[in-house]
Amino acid sequence: MDFITLGGDLLGVIPLGDIVLYLTPFNLFLFAVLLGFTVLIAFSKPETQVEAAKFNTLGNSEVKVGEKEFRQRRFLSIICGIASAGAMITGDLFNFTLFMALVGILNIGIVSAVKQTSVLNSAFNYGLIAMMCSLPLFGGAAIILAATGTLSLEILSSMPANPMVVFGAVLMLIGILGESGVAPFFASKAEMFRTPGSPFIVIIHLSSLFIIVRAVEILLLVLW
Amino acid sequence: MRIGVLWNKLADPKNIPRLFAFSLGIILIAGLIVPMALNPDQLYVKPFSQVQVDKGLPLAPYDRDGDPLVQPGNILPQFPDNVKSLGMVTGYMSPLAQFVSSVSPYFGTSIYSSPGGLIDEILYYTRGFDTILESSILMMSFIIASWLSINYTMNRRNDENEIKKDVKKAVNGSINLANEVKVNDAKARSKQLRRDN
Numbered sequence: 121m122d123f124i125t126l127g128g129d130l131l132g133v134i135p136l137g138d139i140v141l142y143l144t145p146f147n148l149f150l151f152a153v154l155l156g157f158t159v160l161i162a163f164s165k166p167e168t169q170v171e172a173a174k175f176n177t178l179g180n181s182e183v184k185v186g187e188k189e190f191r192q193r194r195f196l197s198i199i200c201g202i203a204s205a206g207a208m209i210t211g212d213l214f215n216f217t218l219f220m221a222l223v224g225i226l227n228i229g230i231v232s233a234v235k236q237t238s239v240l241n242s243a244f245n246y247g248l249i250a251m252m253c254s255l256p257l258f259g260g261a262a263i264i265l266a267a268t269g270t271l272s273l274e275i276l277s278s279m280p281a282n283p284m285v286v287f288g289a290v291l292m293l294i295g296i297l298g299e300s301g302v303a304p305f306f307a308s309k310a311e312m313f314r315t316p317g318s319p320f321i322v323i324i325h326l327s328s329l330f331i332i333v334r335a336v337e338i339l340l341l342v343l344w
Numbered sequence: 345m346r347i348g349v350l351w352n353k354l355a356d357p358k359n360i361p362r363l364f365a366f367s368l369g370i371i372l373i374a375g376l377i378v379p380m381a382l383n384p385d386q387l388y389v390k391p392f393s394q395v396q397v398d399k400g401l402p403l404a405p406y407d408r409d410g411d412p413l414v415q416p417g418n419i420l421p422q423f424p425d426n427v428k429s430l431g432m433v434t435g436y437m438s439p440l441a442q443f444v445s446s447v448s449p450y451f452g453t454s455i456y457s458s459p460g461g462l463i464d465e466i467l468y469y470t471r472g473f474d475t476i477l478e479s480s481i482l483m484m485s486f487i488i489a490s491w492l493s494i495n496y497t498m499n500r501r502n503d504e505n506e507i508k509k510d511v512k513k514a515v516n517g518s519i520n521l522a523n524e525v526k527v528n529d530a531k532a533r534s535k536q537l538r539r540d541n
Contacts, residue, residue, distance in 0.1 A: 228487060237494070240494060241491075242357040244487060244488070245357040245360055246360075247484050248484070248488075249360060249361050250480075251481060252361070252364060252368060254481065256371070263380075266383065267380075267381070267382075268383055269383035283379055284379065284381065286378075287378040291371060291375070304354055304363060304367075305363065306360075307354060307355050307359070307360050308360045311357050
């Protein structure tokens with residue numbers, strides 16, 4: 121499939137040597153929304169949660185995010201927002217997988233300073249998945265590169281798919297599924313953001329949502 | 345197995361990496377039967393295998409010719425408008441690398457002492473894939489190490505609160521046990537009484 125059917129008119133390309141960015145209304149919209157959300161995050165304060173009372177004490181206990189942790193989390197979530205915005209607009213298969221891996225690492229980083237052990241435990245399990253994901257993500261991109269000789273989506277979209285490309289795309293797909301925590305692999309990622317500090321935690325969810333949308337477009341470009 | 349049981353198992357974060365590894369393994373095994381062929385239309389023109397080795401070139405199989413900043417190496421750019429600035433440093437080797445390649449015929453199969461040509465070549469072939477892979481694995485190993493330290497290394501056994509909790513648990517447990525024994529005793533007695541009457 122070409123850009124016109126998927127993303128609307130081709131507004132232009134930004135050639136950066138081997139890496140050619142292309143601009144369509146679809147990509148630009150996703151990019152702008154993510155950047156807007158990142159700016160919102162940069163100026164917001166984290167929410168606090170109220171935990172139910174423990175046994176033998178009356179009253180609820182507040183769970184707050186400390187100043188240091190808040191700063192660290194804000195920094196990481198801004199980087200995460202920028203990385204996923206980059207994944208929205210990139211025109212290079214490898215750069216997409218790179219941004220994707222970066223988003224996965226940052227997601228763990230955002231919750232790494234949380235004090236709830238259950239959250240840390242699921243972050244560890246997610247980390248295991250993210251480590252395994254680097255194989256299918258980069259391996260898939262590498263197999264597509266070996267099969268077609270290019271990573272540029274512009275050229276890939278006009279190339280016919282052969283079984284090797286399909287295999288590369290399937291590998292990439294499972295990498296994306298694991299990294300963004302979709303359907304059967306949701307549990308560890310869903311447990312990860314059961315912790316206070318909402319706007320920063322929500323970027324974990326938002327980045328994977330957007331990346332899934334973009335991944336569908338990229339897989340369609342590669343396969344058809 | 346009922347499907348509800350299965351969903352409950354999927355909701356446990358502990359099972360997710362195993363499931364993921366299993367499905368990834370299945371896809372990789374399926375990949376064994378996929379026909380693989382390298383596209384000849386690549387950034388670097390790949391010579392037929394063993395040709396350079398048979399010629400006895402020390403840089404085999406990575407020899408690209410070319411003289412640094414004088415004559416470009418043997419490359420095939422993806423975007424032809426970049427052709428003027430590409431391949432000029434493909435043949436570059438550090439003095440140490442030149443020395444090793446003049447001594448050993450197997451220089452091309454190792455990447456030591458070569459900051460220029462060969463590493464550049466490998467990085468270009470993989471587009472930096474290998475470095476990303478390494479650094480992400482390093483990152484994950486740090487995560488695993490920190491998880492281990494939180495869960496095992498931190499000195500919990502001598503923590504006063506932890507001890508108090510454990511004592512409380514043990515006391516509660518023994519009280520429960522005693523209660524249970526009492527109740528069972530009473531039951532047995534009443535049974536015996538009923539039988540006797």
